[in-house]
Amino acid sequence: MVATTPSLFAPETEVGDAPAAARPDDGRVGVLLPLPFDQAFDYASDRPLAPGTLVRVTFGRQPRVGVVWAGRRGTPPPAAKLKPVDAVLDLPPLSDELCRLVERTADYTLSPAGAVLRMVLSCPAGLSPPPTRAHVVRAGPAPDRLTDARRRVLDRLADGLPRVPADLAREAGVSDGVVRGLVDAGTLALEDLDRDPPLARPDPATPGPALNPEQHDAFQAIARRQTAGGFEAFLLEGVTGSGKTEVYFEAIARALADDADAQVAVLLPEIALTLQWLDRFARRFGCAPVQWHSGLTAAARRQAWRGVAEGRARVVVGARSALFLPYRRLKLIVVDEEHDPSFKQEDGVLYHARDMAVMRASLAQTPVILASATPSLESRVNARQGRYTHLRLTERHGAAVLPAVETVDMRTDGPKPGRWLAPALVAAIDGALDRGEQSLLFLNRRGYAPLTLCRQCGARYECPNCTAWLVEHRYRGRLECHHCGHSMPTPDRCFECGAEGELVACGPGVERLGDEVAERWPGARAVVLASDTLTGPDDAARVVARIEASQVDIVVGTQLITKGYHFPALTVVGVVDADLGLKGGDLRAAERTYQQLVQVAGRAGRADREGAVYLQTYDPAHPVTRALITGDKDRFMDLEEEARARAGMPPFGRLAGLVVEGPDLAGVVEAGRLLARTAPRVEGAAIYGPVPAPLARLRGRHRHRLLVQTGRDLSIQRLLRAWIEPLKLPPKVRLKVDIDPISFL
Template sequence: MRTERAQMHIGPDIVAVMVGVAVEGPYSYRVPEGARVERGSIVAVPLGPRLILGVVWGKPKDNIAHNRLRDIAHVYEVPPLSEELLKLVDWVARYTLAAPGQVLRGVLRSPEALDAPRPVIAYRRTGHEPEKLTPARLRVLDTLMDDMAWPRPALIGASGVSASVIDGLERAGAVEKLEMPPPPVVLKPDPDGNPSKLSAEQNQALEQILALDAHAFGVALLDGVTGGGKTEVFFEAVADTLRAGRQALILLPEIALTNTFIDRFTKRFETRPAEWHSDMTPAQRAKVWRGVLDGTVRALVGARSALFLPFRELGLLVLDEEHDGAYKQSDGFTYHARDMAIVRANLAGARVILSSATPSVESRNNANQGRYAHVRLTSRFAEAAMPDVTAVDMRTDGPEKGEWIAPTLARAVFAALDRGEQALLFLNRRGYAPLTLCRACGHQYQCPDCSAWMVEHRFRGVLMCHHCGHEMRTPKSCGECGEVDSLVAVGPGVERVAEEAAARFPDARRVLLSTDMGSHAQLRERFAEIERGEYDLIIGTQLVSKGHHFEKLSVVGVLDADLGLAHGDPRAAEKTFQILTQVAGRAGRASRHGKAFLQTYHPDHPVMKAMVSGDREAFYAQELHARAAGGMPPFGRLAALIVSANEQQGAMTYARQLLSAAPMAEGVRLFGPADAPVAMIRGRHRVRLLAQSGRDFDLSGYMRFWLERAEKVRGDLKVQVDIDPMSFM
């Protein structure tokens, strides 16, 4: 909850400043005479030979002689960061074992926002007529007849003149130049703008959410079927938050989802929300960052990093598709945006809505235990029916050799196309084929920097590593034996499916959707074209599995439903169930009845049986039982150490030293060290250690104590800590 901010009335004085680099604690600096700072003030301070951004953290703990300290170089004229954001930085650092300065860098990631915004140059009439009145000058004065001030670019455009004409009128005294404050990033959304007409079930769900105190912490799991109208429900919760004078943050897992979502938000609130994602320019991010801090931004839609924006009146956090793995940050310091959103909301006294058709097992367990309000939507919006799901047994009904689309699925696609409907072929594997080998000598193309096969991307004519991005032109001859035209593709990728679809359904208007088939802007345009009915047959990867509403889509085919089950990942069943449910849920979302076909070699697997029967409750019950029996999350805790080095022996030797330094503690089990499943990435060999404990054990504290006891990392060694790992690669 909020606490009163400590005020610092500065004489000369000394303050502790946390700098935005990977340091463990704040440094002490003198406050220059006449300057005023408080906890949360953003400053520039000297660190070595350079100036660096930092935040006043409080009073220093150590007594350091005044004359040994350096002065704060600059105090930025922006509101201080909120107390809850500073506490969030400390909390995330303690929990993830990241340096506090490293977490703070995520807050201060838009330094351009700290400079005063440039004023807008505008002009208005003075009433004085110039001696010389040309047609161009007359057009400018006619445009300014309303006595309103016009920004310079708008005036030039509306009058159809050059800038020199306006400059001449200014010299003649006919117009005067004004400096106006820049316009807000976005207009304030209208909570009463265009509310959706909710069904009785949606209204009941909204009432459950609004029953959470608008000014206190609370979490609701909005657990609704695909196409159930979850977005409309949480939009009304956003409206309630705006009416209460607080800010709302909506997180999405994928940038590609934003366009459709932004359009829906704009229709509901009659203006666009602010956005925050990696496609934005530094100038755009600076405007949004400052707007969030000064409160002019009331609602924002963004990726996981938006969690660290400087909201001062945060009242609601929504995580759409809360189960999605994209919410896990794996570079830099590792964190899960879902978990950190709950921490931030707790500090801010805000509500949280976790929305999903396939909630994470952790969230379902929290709802089952009463920690979260469990809000259900059991039927589709506008009385649309759930799709029928069929498991296509590839052992008895598989395709011909060299083909990937089974006869049953092919017939369903033909029927949908004949009815003027859309069909989707889904394979969660980018590229043309996952393996390329020489049929003369058996040579297999492997990435030179990773222990992974090079994936053929035939449409671009390259072999690519999906771990490090290394690519090479597809060779015409084998690099090992020199045989010409001997390379063959092994296994299907989505491009290979598109090739087969072109041969099987030549009259269909086809589109291929994959993250490597265009920019985010191009992908968003493809989605808009699909929604307008400009394509009949969609071939895609995970990109198409969530957040899209294609009214004409009636048939979905999953070409390899077993793909996610092939890995030794404790979460494999959960992840597979989620993605199959999401992609099947694209079918039949309007008046058309939907059908989904899962091509599988394991039709009796619990995931496939749950999909066909539609008994999601049985799947969650079985998964929770298995997790509890194994002491796995959410009934236990995990933490991983990933040791990497230029040589495998160096990584393994240090990992063994780490293991020998591990403190003895009841209730903690250690596994490893062992080579990671992907044992080398970007030329660095990787060795993993895994710690498992009970749910109530302070595993972060244990890991911190362990690393403090261990021999210091030297040379090319690196150790990454992953608290609550989601992937075991």
């Protein structure tokens, strides 16, 4: 079924469109600046400037880059007070669909439009022309005296590509003086050219692996929309190892082949660690894609941003912020692992990249593919209601089969005190080692232990800035807060009673599991894989390469190891604390735990060897555990859907979180009471709180929360805007509004 209007665009969202055209009115243009303002400011222009044009203006006394904007104009100032547009940047204008995306994102999230624009103009260096550098080019005939060294230099330039003099000399195996001599002779010349190398162009004609019938049918459904044109949202659901990536690779190839200027955006969670994905792309398309994520160097970010803006970057793979890059001709969007909570931006503009990807695809009138082995309940409901086209892959690709899943009841078959691996799991790892196969132990808890206390007096080590315990990191000899980064050396005596040798680590983290593995299997090659045991993407690549090459026997890891990795020799997966994610009051706790454990289990038996998964749990009868054992995902998700529908929770109702925070508790309490006193009394809306947040203190700021719940037929944005805009909060108190929250801390 062709998707029409996604739920994101329901009438209650109250989103606005930028007018399609604008021109100076009495010499005025509106300029939206990447600052936390919700209006465009008037400037004088001596010529018409199209909406989306990037300009340099003076705001206050500071030069700023802004965008000519057609809407959101405030009260016009007198013409005599207008400052002129200082310069027009030599860059293509932002597309109409991107300008409308800025408007709609601002309206949906209740954020200033300028704050959203700041995400678009997130690379100031990309707004200026790239730096130049002297390059050597062929300029005249070869000299009469052509030595062997000179001939080698000219041979290297035969391909017509300019080169930096030092690079040319190195490639030709000559001294710099040989190159200078050819320049002096007029055979070569020096030209100032862009320092950045040209971006490689993916080759859509490179053949990929043959698709099986299910993959072929899924691709054909997407291809039909690509041929017809227009928007359609596809939910590509496939069991782990079913080849979802190959399906959307074919769609990428189709987009590139159909339009020489087409651009494709692929969003991945934790992009810096998905190195296997980048390798697969390079094998399929003959070159690496353009990357966009926080781990890039400043030069790489500048080159990527400008390449996107100028249309030279044809395929961009990145984290959630890649959605707001200034694509000129966006023809396909892919959101891989669409269920992943890391697609929600939790600072600044609070948006969900999956939902904004659907919005941008609708504005660009282009297809969007949401891929996952465990789709979010929101996407599942959208597919069932016909807003998304549901494509299913039910079998693993090739000879691989899904692993068997078993529970280990920790109440009756758990490990001895001081140990964390149950006998059944230990025996399975023994067997894998005997067969020359690999094992994975999963625990989504970094460090050595989540809590340190004194056996003598019971004192616990808490972060001074946050309502959180300090986590012991024994590899580094420190106690650390995972929320604010506070760190201190691991003490040798209690801070409360002064007792020595009485501090004890409580509970396991991956480092502690690593110690148990080293003790149990001293001859095994083991590695602990977590964000704080890796030094960066290169280190992660080396570890992953070792695992792929079967140079590692046992992997101990957090969620980093669940992101689509393919290790052919890995056959045993042990989930050390399968109940961990079920704790707390998060309405998505069961769904998220199920999704994560499915991804973990999916690492086992991905080639021609059978896999087995062991879940260590204190509640084998929990619906999440039963669904994993039986493989009845639909039944589990049906129960989740029924429970959400009864409670009027998303996607059957709307939620907004309001957090008041500040350095002074009294001011935060006063702000919360002000919100409670002025809360609207509207039929169909319920407002809960204020109460201290579960993280009542974060980075030294006190926090209280309110929760707003409404039906789908009520505009939660309009309700919130009318409520909070007139309020004057106490000094230094900030109010953060989170539409569609996924975190309740």
